[in-house]
Amino acid sequence: PHIDVLGAFYTHSEINEYLNSLPERFPKRVQLKQFGWSYERRPLKVLTITNGDGKRDKPVIVIDGTVHAREWISPSMALYIIQQLLDNYSENQELLEDYNWVIMPVVNADGYEYSHTESRYWRKTRRPTSNPECVGTDINRNFGYEWGHDEGSSSDPCEDNYRGERTFDQPESQVLRDVLLNYKGRLNFYLSLHSYGNKFLLPWGYTSVFPDRYQDMMSVADAGAKAIVHSTNGIYSWGSTYYVLYPTSGDTADFALGVVNATVAMTMELPAAGFMGFDPWVSHIERLVTESWVGVRAMAAEVIRTYAA
Numbered sequence: 001p002h003i004d005v006l007g008a009f010y011t012h013s014e015i016n017e018y019l020n021s022l023p024e025r026f027p028k029r030v031q032l033k034q035f036g037w038s039y040e041r042r043p044l045k046v047l048t049i050t051n052g053d054g055k056r057d058k059p060v061i062v063i064d065g066t067v068h069a070r071e072w073i074s075p076s077m078a079l080y081i082i083q084q085l086l087d088n089y090s091e092n093q094e095l096l097e098d099y100n101w102v103i104m105p106v107v108n109a110d111g112y113e114y115s116h117t118e119s120r121y122w123r124k125t126r127r128p129t130s131n132p133e134c135v136g137t138d139i140n141r142n143f144g145y146e147w148g149h150d151e152g153s154s155s156d157p158c159e160d161n162y163r164g165e166r167t168f169d170q171p172e173s174q175v176l177r178d179v180l181l182n183y184k185g186r187l188n189f190y191l192s193l194h195s196y197g198n199k200f201l202l203p204w205g206y207t208s209v210f211p212d213r214y215q216d217m218m219s220v221a222d223a224g225a226k227a228i229v230h231s232t233n234g235i236y237s238w239g240s241t242y243y244v245l246y247p248t249s250g251d252t253a254d255f256a257l258g259v260v261n262a263t264v265a266m267t268m269e270l271p272a273a274g275f276m277g278f279d280p281w282v283s284h285i286e287r288l289v290t291e292s293w294v295g296v297r298a299m300a301a302e303v304i305r306t307y308a309a
Ligand code: 0X9
Pocket: 068, 071, 140, 194, 195, 196, 201, 202, 203, 204, 205, 241, 245, 248, 251, 252, 253, 254, 266, 267, 269
């Protein structure tokens, strides 16, 4: 079925139904793959978008959404990107000339459903923990690079940044890990969509030291921020997570850089809207995703220009 991204927030099963419809509509240009299941056995799907020329092993841009359940603009943004690349292909063709895009709109499927049905501001997964009182692990503290520091994550299952008992003990983290590792050697841009904060966050999260590739990654963030301010006056800040936000350890972007060797790894904190910042009204969606697309598009173009295939 068609999905009106600007007209509603969708549940995980609605998003999957939409993804399932795409291979039939774009048989030459998309591949839909299920990489695994969530703890509550929801299918976790990943869409690859190409220009249909059949060339294999192009470098890739990997984008994920909904690592955190309550950040509802993130799956909407992932769906909007998909539609820009598929339905608005004529304007975005050059973004697919030498690159393939791999998009996973919902990583934390159980938490996302729970945020629709039970508790709007839920963040973590829904797997029980060693503490019978507290459910859920923060996927963005569960990844296996510099995992387990008390600075930037918590060992307490009742905390919102609980890192789990060990690395990748959440099935959703395993799935995203496998997606990233699948593209090792040609992961030129990893972008994790979160909200909120108007920030481009670069590794490292776990230490105040800057990675070797920091300046190159900063140039990409720079291109995104510049494009957004020119189009809407939207103001972003950018820099290392540790300084611009707060220390985080075991997050996906640190893993993408530290283990998968991504050329550029970044977390994008989309703009705030609504009562708590995580909860835009439906009427906000269009403004948020169109502005954010200007930034994502400019960053992708900068990566493609700088790191030619
Ligand atoms: O704390 C987080 O996990 C992220 N912020 S959020 O408000 N969406 O929860 C930021 C993680 C940033 N990490 C890296 N860029 N390495």
